[in-house]
Amino acid sequence: MALIDSINNDIKAAMLAKDKDKLEALRAVKAALLIANTSGGTVNEEDEIKLLQKLVKQRKESADIYIQNNRKDLADIELKQLSYIEPYLPKQMGAEELKNEIKTIIAEINATSIKDMGKVMGIASNKLAGKADNKNISDIVKELLA
Numbered sequence: 001m002a003l004i005d006s007i008n009n010d011i012k013a014a015m016l017a018k019d020k021d022k023l024e025a026l027r028a029v030k031a032a033l034l035i036a037n038t039s040g041g042t043v044n045e046e047d048e049i050k051l052l053q054k055l056v057k058q059r060k061e062s063a064d065i066y067i068q069n070n071r072k073d074l075a076d077i078e079l080k081q082l083s084y085i086e087p088y089l090p091k092q093m094g095a096e097e098l099k100n101e102i103k104t105i106i107a108e109i110n111a112t113s114i115k116d117m118g119k120v121m122g123i124a125s126n127k128l129a130g131k132a133d134n135k136n137i138s139d140i141v142k143e144l145l146a
Contacts (some may be wrong), residue, residue: 003048025081049130090130098132102140114145
């Protein structure tokens with residue numbers, strides 16, 4: 001089932017359940033998908049994952065800003081929306097699994113120092129797209145190449 005179909009079905013379910021928070025989050029996802037479809041032609045699964053990751057990242061950053069400004073009420077709204085969007089992303093890799101995957105990439109390209117970080121990040125970002133956050137990948141690459 002395509003992501004947009006899944007979102008539409010969940011929007012209908014949220015309407016029937018009168019779950020305003022979930023409905024708002026899902027409508028934001030649907031709007032972003034529709035904009036992506038109209039602006040750039042067809043959207044493949046990889047593009048959908050990137051779009052969802054962007055929406056998740058926006059909500060995390062907003063929540064952090066609200067927390068810093070002592071607005072827990074607004075941060076809670078962002079975190080709640082985040083919890084409704086995350087299930088549509090592929091399962092994220094655990095720290096140990098991610099570390100092993102990056103070790104394999106480093107061994108494949110014979111990376112030896114921090115100077116090779118760009119090469120490792122390029123391959124790791126493509127290979128692990130949707131499965132891990134680039135910030136986590138970057139932190140592990142730095143740790144392993146240091």
